[in-house]
Amino acid sequence: MLESYIHQRRQDKDILLMTHIVLGYPDFDQSMKVVEEMVAAGVDLMELQIPFSEPMADGPVILKANSEALDHGAQVEKSFEFAEEVVKRFDIPFVFMTYYNILFKYGVGAFVERMASIGVQGAIIPDLPPEEGEEYLVAMAEHGLSPIHIFTPNSSEDRLKMLGEKSRGFVYSVARKGVTGKETTFGDDLNAYLGRCREATDLPIALGFGVASNEDVRFIRGKADIAVVGSETIRVIDRDGVDSVKPFIEELVS
Amino acid sequence: MLESYIHQRRQDKDILLMTHIVLGYPDFDQSMKVVEEMVAAGVDLMELQIPFSEPMADGPVILKANSEALDHGAQVEKSFEFAEEVVKRFDIPFVFMTYYNILFKYGVGAFVERMASIGVQGAIIPDLPPEEGEEYLVAMAEHGLSPIHIFTPNSSEDRLKMLGEKSRGFVYSVARKGVTGKETTFGDDLNAYLGRCREATDLPIALGFGVASNEDVRFIRGKADIAVVGSETIRVIDRDGVDSVKPFIEELVS
């Protein structure tokens, strides 16, 4: 149903916006305010990152957010409670982003079941390739949740296909090599790459890594379904405070 | 003639006294005063040490005297001039004590000739065993000077004999192992050792290393011909000044 939501939404919007927050950064009250602002600004779906002490695939900004959230006591249980509340309060889809150890220690089955019970619709686990994810994939399927895999410019056609087949809801295409929060050049290479992504799957495509400005989003229009804004919002909040989120988002998609 | 001087002198003294100074320590004027005091105190002969930068066989006291003398410019030439003067002024025999490099650099022949010309009667070279001393021994013989070799408690009978044969004037028996200026126990071992020295040579025997008190000298009486006082006089001078030399010496032989 995540997929159908996206298709439906695309009827009247040529590009959707997915934003990202690190749960409990700087604290849960602030996180809540940020969600409110983002929803009010009209984002179409949101990524909730459960902090992990070893966020291998994240860059400096999200890395720092993860460890500060943990320093301020962002336990997994609290993240679930937070997710439960936002799902109740706002009627856009939410997906989890976190590293596999968080699921593993909680119990993969139990974790997925908890997701289902609180209505989180999907998950992005950057350190869990499908080859290692059998238990997770089965559990997600049982509960009709969406495992979202990552497409990369390095992935072969076959692999893109396979990743698409293992995914539900949408696929997450990273715009470039490297970690989150670094600059990306939006140009021909990216076009070609998005073309390859399109060929590999019928699922909606979210493009992330380095999306930071109105131009970036405009560039993506028509080539992907969803623009993902991650580190940049954290930068904006750190710089100008929570109230600056709404205008920033509105400017992005204007 | 050094030997005959000693025999003659022994007629009316049962023990002779040889004192030692480091030339140019603390400076040549002081050295001169010390010689005056010593002669006035009635010493029978004197050892004049020409300073060397590597006095391997000397202990802390004489080592320090050597390097300070050098720091204050005690060149070999000055030592010769000093020796020439004391030989003129005082009618006791003087012998040089120094290390072989001083002779070698000056030229062994030239050095011995200079000794002869200024009337220094013998030499003690602690780092020159007879095996290495041929040139030196020949030159000394030519000029009728006395090469004085060292007897040690470690030396075999044969070696003592050989050392005696290579010596003229007297032999220098060290009372113990080790370097100059350390304590010596005057006891039975020393008696036995002096007995061995006596057997090995007919030359007068000077006993040195650690002779520091009236008791020490009394102990030696009858067992050796000459008591050698070295480091102790330097200690006395450093402690109580030049004027204390005479009383110290007189007390020694009283």
Place this chain on the structure above:
Amino acid sequence: MDRRGYYDGFGGAFIPEILVPTFDELEAAYRDAREDPAFWEEYKTLMSTYSCRPTPLTLAENLTADFGGAKIYIKREDLNHTGAHKANNVMGQGLLTRRMGKTRVIGETGAGQHGVATATMAAKFGFDCTIYMGEVDVERQRPNVFWMERMGAEVIPVTSGSRTLKDAINEAFRDWVTNMDNTHYVLGTACGPHPFPEMVSWFQSLIGIEAREQILKETGKLPKRAYACVGGGSNAMGLFSGFFDDPEVELVGVEAGGRGKGIGEHAARLAYDDATIGIAQGYKTYFLQNHDGQMQDTHSVSAGLDYVGVSPILAALHENGRVRFEAATDDEVVDAMSRTVRREGLIPALETSHAFVQAFKEVGDLSPDDSVVINQSGRADKDIFTVADALKDPKWEKFILAKAEEYRNLA
């Protein structure tokens, strides 16, 4: 990529998607090299001409006499060029890097030994080199940093997380996901995603192969026990693998007991029961983590053992009982080191000294007809600041104060 690199359920390759082709390439190059006898020959020749393999097996006569039990033989990895077994792994991966046509290497380092070894290899092979090192360790192991920089390596202090080895590994991965095209990540121990645990163990297997031959030649029979300290597990795997087919040889791995039991006090993942199974840094093993799966701080006097995880292969050998795991505390380690220096003139690194502690506790129980082998994984020159501090050497402190005065006056 297919599911692989598992040892009784430990290991695997939990890697970011972007690195999948890189790992496929590495796996292929490694398999290819492994099947090519010429590669192993080239490797052995390099280690015998650039380092001094085979390293000797030294009989510690005085220590043997002190404990009155089994003969104590010491495998001298400390004599390797750069002073530790780390050289074996690094030179092997250097050959592989060249084989893959890459021109840059990156590495993480804790004690600095692996960093120095990697920088050395890079200098010799002409690779660019970047070393990630926890800020804490940069200070603990400054002499090693100094030499890495002299060799042209860029040493980047890692300020995230606990600022030690695990964080350096994360940073190295962050570099790799960006620069994989020209860069090989020279992982320093038998941890991380497949094929690293297997590959690093393969390169270190020289130790065990030599040790087995040497002890048989020396004593005519196998040792009763083989001891090695365990950080990530590479020197232990290197020694132990030589005796896997000899069930009569007991294998003993010694971890960092630090200040004793209790999370945060030590780095003993298998000997103590503070660790639980988890997945981090790309592989599955026992980690010192909390209920939520967040990695916890660890402590050891030796930077090289101060790590939250452990080789998945050793985790498996722990479960199936083939290897016994013990822990040595900081104080025991400093004592064992001082004793070894004093009695044998050997200077085991602080990491290494953990193995000596356990051997000293046990050899007395064995018969003088028997022998044990201890792997001296490295020398302690690099540890002089740590050891001087542990021994509170006043002369050393005086010297450092004087040096500082000198620098202050220059400035």
Place this chain on the structure above:
Amino acid sequence: MDRRGYYDGFGGAFIPEILVPTFDELEAAYRDAREDPAFWEEYKTLMSTYSCRPTPLTLAENLTADFGGAKIYIKREDLNHTGAHKANNVMGQGLLTRRMGKTRVIGETGAGQHGVATATMAAKFGFDCTIYMGEVDVERQRPNVFWMERMGAEVIPVTSGSRTLKDAINEAFRDWVTNMDNTHYVLGTACGPHPFPEMVSWFQSLIGIEAREQILKETGKLPKRAYACVGGGSNAMGLFSGFFDDPEVELVGVEAGGRGKGIGEHAARLAYDDATIGIAQGYKTYFLQNHDGQMQDTHSVSAGLDYVGVSPILAALHENGRVRFEAATDDEVVDAMSRTVRREGLIPALETSHAFVQAFKEVGDLSPDDSVVINQSGRADKDIFTVADALKDPKWEKFILAKAEEYRNLA
């Protein structure tokens, strides 16, 4: 005692009478050992089990390419246990000491390498040990002092004379003339009274024997030149002696040029003409002395070459032209060292680096079909303070200042 140990008029034994029986005993024990093949076997076994002999011969590919001339091969004495060739001499004299039934050893040391090696040998053989070290060197080489003390040796700073190597030798003799009954003086280089120059060279001859075999095996022919740094001359004698019967091999000894010519500025006794023949420290050779025969101060960035005299055997080889002597200045030495570290991942000691300087100046003139051998007498770990200062490494200074702060706060 009879007159012996002369090499074209250099050498001899100018010793205090009290030591004559001691030298007779030493000479006899040495002769006896030398005629006993079992002794040499025992020695070789010790060096191959306690240290890692034969040490490798490493082809320096990058440096060879840089200079585009003869292939540069490096004899790896730095891989010896304790990090220098000094181990060879010391272990040999250790065996001899045991053979003579003595229970205490004393030694002098400059760089501290010989002190560490002697203390190590004493720990292994169970001898008491006292090391004499010039006060200046105690400060220059504190890390080595630290390890000597850990090994149970008493390190006595020598405050007389220039407070460097020569004064340490005098002090050692002063100890010996007192304690010869139970004590052997382990002289650290091919100097001093007979039989030391010959005996030390004999123990070091392992270097040349191995190097000759290795280079023939590697290149199928002899090297054009062999380079070694020259302090007292033991590592040079060790390498050179392997090629004495090969007139086509040019032997090059490199002394400490310090700040350049002029008495007091350097320690080059043969390469410069500031030295004259004299007799000191028990033997006859070229010394840096004044007109009166007083030894003069010397200077070198490397404590181990900072010595007034030189092996009488090398003095003879200088006179008869068999060995060419050159000098390398402090600055050249630091450059050559940095270059070698950067290009080959090898860390030659400052002493050693003197040999590299001269080789670098000349290999370009030789054909790529030819080879040269450089003796890497030791590694520079011990030199970290000196090198850091020479390179004015600000990070190192910052680190030392922080350490000092730490100690001040503890106090």
